[in-house]
Amino acid sequence: MSAMLRLLLRVLGLWRARRGWLLAGAVVAGLAALAGIALLALAGRGVSEGLQNSALTAGAVGSLLLLRPLILVRPLARYLERLVTHSATFRALTDTRIWFFRRLAERLPAGLGLRGAGDLLGRIVSDVEALDGLYLRALVPGAAxxxxxxxxxxxxxxxxxxxxAVVALPLAAALLLPPLLAPAAGRAAAxxxxxxxxxxxxxxxxLLGLEDTLAANGEARATDRLMRAGDALAQQQKALARRAAWSGASGLVLSQAALFGALGYGLAGGEGAVAGSVLGLFLALGAGEVLAAVPRAGTALAAASAGARRLFEAADTAPPVPEPAxxxxxxxxxxxxxxxxxxSWAPDRAPVFNGLSLExxxxxxxxxxxxxxxxxxxxxxxxLKxxxxQEGRITLGGTDLASLSGAAxxxxxxCLTQDARLFDDSIAANLRLADPAATDAALWQALERAGVAEVVRALPEGLQTGCGEGGARFSGGQGRRLALARALLAPAALLILDEPAGGLDPLAERAFLExxxxxxxxxxxxxxxxxxxGVEKPTRILRLVGGRAIPAMG
Incomplete structure (x- = not known):
C-alpha cells in the first residue's frame, strides 16, 4: 500500500500546476452530492410530517415548497461538476504527457533503441489515460x-x-473499501x-516491419503471437473484473445495511421514531447513489497506480549523458x-573507439x-552529446563537451542523418523544427539552397503542403532535400552529414551531393x-580503422 501511495502522490505532484481546477472539481462534486441529499432530506421531512398528521402541516408544506429550487439546482450542479472535473482531468493528463515526452527525450536522445515503439506508445497513451481514474473515479467520488x-x-x-449510528456507520464503512481493496486490485491491475x-x-x-514480415511469410506467426497476447490480456482483465465485482457487491451490502438500519430503527423505536426512520430511509437512498461509485474507486486507484508505475519506470531511466550541475x-x-x-555502447560489447583522435x-x-x-x-x-x-574528451571551441549543456x-x-524523418505535418512545420522563429522568407531561402524550392512552389498549397507520414508525399530525393533544407535552416556553424545521400539511386546521389x-x-x-x-571537396579525409582515425586519400 505504501508503494502505491507514493506513486499516486507523485502523480498528484505532477498535477500541482492544475490544483485550482482539481480542487474546484472536488468542491463542485461535493456540492452536487449535498444538493441531492438536501433534496431527499426535505422530501423525507415532508413525508414524515405528513405521516404524523392526517392533514399537511405548514411545516410539511414549507418542506415541499423548498424542493422546487433544489430540483433545478441539483441537475445544474451535476452538469457543472462534469464540466469542471473533466476539464481539470484533461489539463492534468496533458501536463503528464508533456512531462513524459520531455523525460523520454532526455533519456532516449539517440532513438528508441531497445525500447519497443509499441510499448512506449502504450505508456504514453493508455497508461496516462489510466491516471484519469485517480481523479475522476477515486478522488472526486471520494470527496463527494x-x-x-x-x-x-x-x-x-x-x-x-x-x-x-445505524445508518451512517455502514455508509462510513463503505468509505474504507477503496484503501482496503486497492492493494490486491493493484497487483491485478499491474x-x-x-x-x-x-x-x-x-x-x-x-506492422513497423510489414515488408519483412510478408517477405518471410511471417503473417501466421505474427497473428499467433497477437492472439496469444490478446488471450493473456483477457485473462488478466477477467481477474481484475472479478475484484471490481466483489468491491461493488461489498458496497451494495453496506448501502442496504444502512437502509435496513433505518427501517429497524423505526420498527423498534415505536411511533415517535417513525419520522426519524422515514428521514433516515430517504437519506440512505440518497447516500447510496453517491456511495455506489466508492467501491469501484479501489479498482480505479489500482489501475492508476499500475499506469503510474509503468510511466515512472520509463521516465526514471538514467539519461545516457547527465547534464553538468x-x-x-x-x-x-x-x-x-x-x-x-x-x-563502447555497453560493457559487454566490443569497443567502437580505442584512442580515437582527430580535429x-x-x-x-x-x-x-x-x-x-x-x-x-x-x-x-x-x-551531439x-x-x-568512457575515456578521453571532445572539445568544441576549446570547451569540453562534458561541461556544456546538451542544448548548447x-x-x-x-546533423542530417541517413534516415532523417519528415513528419506528418506541413513542409513549413517540418522545416521550423530547426528554427521555430524562422520566417517564410527564411524557409524559402533554405529550400533554394537545398535545390527543392521549385518543387515546393509547384505545389498548390506551397509551404502548407502536408508531407505525409515519413514524407510519403515526396520521392526519396525530394525528401532528402527537404531534410537538408531543415538542417540548413538551423543556425549551427557545424554540420554533420551522416550518409546524407543514403538510399538514393546513383544519379540522384550525385546531384544531391553537388x-x-x-x-x-x-x-x-x-x-x-x-x-x-568525387564531387565532394573535403579539406581532409580520414578513414576509421580499428577504432582509430588514419589519413586516407579516398
Missing part, C-alpha cells in the same frame, strides 16, 4: 462521499444518535497493464577536437570514411560516408 456521510451523520444525529503492453508490442512490431557558457568558436576517446578547424570540411560498423555514426552521436566517451552543444552542431557541396559553404562540415564520388 465524505461530504455526504458527514452531512448525513449531522442531520440524523439531530433526530437521534441511535438513528445516526498484470493487466503489462499484458496490454505486450499486446501492443505484438501488434505494432509486425553548473553548465559553462557556450564558447564563441566551434573548432572540434577529439582526444584519445575510448567508447576539425573552423571552416574545415572533413570527410570521414569507413565501412558499416566502423563507428562513423557513433562519432556523430558523441559530437547523445552519448559520452546541439545549438552549435546540426547541391550539398554548394549549400554548406561557409560552415564547418563533417561528411560521414562509406565512399566518395
Amino acid at each position: 462521499a465524505v461530504a455526504v456521510v458527514l452531512a448525513l451523520a449531522v442531520m440524523l444525529g439531530a433526530a437521534g444518535p441511535g438513528l445516526a 498484470r493487466v497493464a503489462e499484458a496490454q503492453g505486450q499486446l501492443r508490442v505484438a501488434a505494432v512490431d509486425p 553548473v553548465p559553462v557558457a557556450p564558447p564563441t568558436g566551434h573548432a572540434v577536437r577529439v582526444e584519445g576517446v575510448h567508447f 576539425l578547424p573552423e571552416g574545415g570540411r572533413l570527410a570521414l570514411l569507413g565501412p558499416s560498423g566502423s563507428g562513423k555514426s557513433t562519432l556523430a552521436t558523441l559530437l 547523445l552519448a559520452a566517451p 552543444v546541439r545549438s552549435r552542431i546540426a 547541391t550539398l557541396e554548394s549549400a554548406t559553404q561557409g560552415r564547418s562540415v563533417i561528411l560521414i560516408t562509406h565512399r566518395l564520388l
Whole structure:
C-alpha cells in the first residue's frame, strides 16, 4: 500500500500546476452530492410530517415548497461538476504527457533503441489515460462521499444518535473499501497493464516491419503471437473484473445495511421514531447513489497506480549523458577536437573507439570514411552529446563537451542523418523544427539552397503542403532535400552529414551531393560516408580503422 501511495502522490505532484481546477472539481462534486441529499432530506421531512398528521402541516408544506429550487439546482450542479472535473482531468493528463515526452527525450536522445515503439506508445497513451481514474473515479467520488456521510451523520444525529449510528456507520464503512481493496486490485491491475503492453508490442512490431514480415511469410506467426497476447490480456482483465465485482457487491451490502438500519430503527423505536426512520430511509437512498461509485474507486486507484508505475519506470531511466550541475557558457568558436576517446555502447560489447583522435578547424570540411560498423555514426552521436566517451574528451571551441549543456552543444552542431524523418505535418512545420522563429522568407531561402524550392512552389498549397507520414508525399530525393533544407535552416556553424545521400539511386546521389557541396559553404562540415564520388571537396579525409582515425586519400 505504501508503494502505491507514493506513486499516486507523485502523480498528484505532477498535477500541482492544475490544483485550482482539481480542487474546484472536488468542491463542485461535493456540492452536487449535498444538493441531492438536501433534496431527499426535505422530501423525507415532508413525508414524515405528513405521516404524523392526517392533514399537511405548514411545516410539511414549507418542506415541499423548498424542493422546487433544489430540483433545478441539483441537475445544474451535476452538469457543472462534469464540466469542471473533466476539464481539470484533461489539463492534468496533458501536463503528464508533456512531462513524459520531455523525460523520454532526455533519456532516449539517440532513438528508441531497445525500447519497443509499441510499448512506449502504450505508456504514453493508455497508461496516462489510466491516471484519469485517480481523479475522476477515486478522488472526486471520494470527496463527494465524505461530504455526504458527514452531512448525513449531522442531520440524523439531530433526530437521534441511535438513528445516526445505524445508518451512517455502514455508509462510513463503505468509505474504507477503496484503501482496503486497492492493494490486491493493484497487483491485478499491474498484470493487466503489462499484458496490454505486450499486446501492443505484438501488434505494432509486425506492422513497423510489414515488408519483412510478408517477405518471410511471417503473417501466421505474427497473428499467433497477437492472439496469444490478446488471450493473456483477457485473462488478466477477467481477474481484475472479478475484484471490481466483489468491491461493488461489498458496497451494495453496506448501502442496504444502512437502509435496513433505518427501517429497524423505526420498527423498534415505536411511533415517535417513525419520522426519524422515514428521514433516515430517504437519506440512505440518497447516500447510496453517491456511495455506489466508492467501491469501484479501489479498482480505479489500482489501475492508476499500475499506469503510474509503468510511466515512472520509463521516465526514471538514467539519461545516457547527465547534464553538468553548473553548465559553462557556450564558447564563441566551434573548432572540434577529439582526444584519445575510448567508447563502447555497453560493457559487454566490443569497443567502437580505442584512442580515437582527430580535429576539425573552423571552416574545415572533413570527410570521414569507413565501412558499416566502423563507428562513423557513433562519432556523430558523441559530437551531439547523445552519448559520452568512457575515456578521453571532445572539445568544441576549446570547451569540453562534458561541461556544456546538451542544448548548447546541439545549438552549435546540426546533423542530417541517413534516415532523417519528415513528419506528418506541413513542409513549413517540418522545416521550423530547426528554427521555430524562422520566417517564410527564411524557409524559402533554405529550400533554394537545398535545390527543392521549385518543387515546393509547384505545389498548390506551397509551404502548407502536408508531407505525409515519413514524407510519403515526396520521392526519396525530394525528401532528402527537404531534410537538408531543415538542417540548413538551423543556425549551427557545424554540420554533420551522416550518409546524407543514403538510399538514393546513383544519379540522384550525385546531384544531391553537388547541391550539398554548394549549400554548406561557409560552415564547418563533417561528411560521414562509406565512399566518395568525387564531387565532394573535403579539406581532409580520414578513414576509421580499428577504432582509430588514419589519413586516407579516398
